[in-house]
Amino acid sequence: MYLFIIFIANITLFALIFIFYKHLSHFSYPNLPPGNIGFPFLGETLSFLSSGRPEKFVSDRVRRFSSAVFKTHIVGSPAAVVSGSLGNKFLFTNEDKLVVSWWPDSVNKIFPSSMKTSSIEEAKNLRNLLPQFLKPEALQSYVGVMDEIARRHFDEEWANKDRVLVHLLTKRFTFRLACRLFLNIEDQDKVEKLGEPFNLIGSGIFSVPIDFPGTPYNRAIKAAKLVRKELIEIIRSQMRIDPTVGKASSNQDFLSHMLSLSDAKEEDVADKILGLLIAGHDTASTVCTFIVKYLAELPHVYELVLHEQMEIEKEKGRGELLKWEDIKKMKYSWNVACEVMRLTPPVPGAFRQAIHPFSFDGFFIPKGWKLYWSANATHRNPEYFPEPERFEPRRFEGNGPAPYTYIPFGGGPRMCPGKEYARLEILVFIHNLVKRFRWEKVFPHENTVFNPFPFPSNGLPIRIFPYSS
Structure with a gap:
């Protein structure tokens, strides 16, 4: 014994x-960037995920190592974190040359079809399907639909109430839009049936990948299976009743369009729809939430937005829906949204993977290493944005910020293909919000937390008052 x-x-x-x-x-190569590597398996993952603010993890180490690039070990891999406009430019302009987009392997459990190829390949496939759906003439046709849904949303969820929870309602709004435009679902019961488990996916997809009952990751996997099952039923129903399947049309919802162009299996189509819903849902709702926050804190900005939107409203006939021409007039409102995204980027950062060894800023980056870029590394840098903590929408007038300093939608070939779609839904939300309500925050100093997207810690409760001129 x-x-x-x-x-x-x-x-x-x-x-x-x-x-x-x-x-x-993993760290035996010569001339690697400075940094810490932590313990085996974990590395600095817990510090990265639990720092409360991803930019704090980055800024603390940039100061400590006095370098625009530092090494670490996060999400199970050796990694280099780059910061600054030169780092952003290097990563974005070398997409598919030196680096490719990357997600943790844990994502594969939530999107099983990506295991047949790779999450990278799946993303490329989805991006190839989007241009037809998001081309200018298609986007222009969505404005009226978005405005009609926004009016219903504010009638049903905001009107005749003294107090609302903004983060919850913006998520409902953007999800309702996505269900209508991506899946042609208008039945509110169906939308809510999809929405309940859907929120669990967003909060668990980038959590610590511990697949144990009760963990956010485990709940996300279960929720994804449930949503996927519902999506497959929707896909089968669409294929039975839609005579346009197999014939692409410019005014189709995304599901019909994808079925007309793709010979993928139902499960694969469901995963692509699921990924698209996640990408287009949490990010836009985050921006809408923080627009409400900043307009409550900055009355002079609210008044300028209100004036712009009411000038548009005065030119409309009774009950007339917004048009593309109206959206083009919302210049100051969009500058406000841009400044909100500068201060609170809906996506704090993202990963790339080195497909070849290379040097950056005098340091060696081995093949296979992961690279992380942080939006706040430039968004809150006084070198690029003077007085970075001050809310100033006029930064975006004229030529706007210098290239590769403002990156809420990424950059280069990997720039978010849904940027213009997001712009439409955000501006339609602003228009319908300010023309109907004034409001004030319940908690004046509410904190911002991340899970993985930023959101107010209490959900941003506000007191609302009907607008009267």
């Missing part, structure tokens, strides 16, 4: 030494 215990102890010690050696071997 004693010898058996000694044997097990030696095997365990050998395994630990091997694991530690392998961990160190």
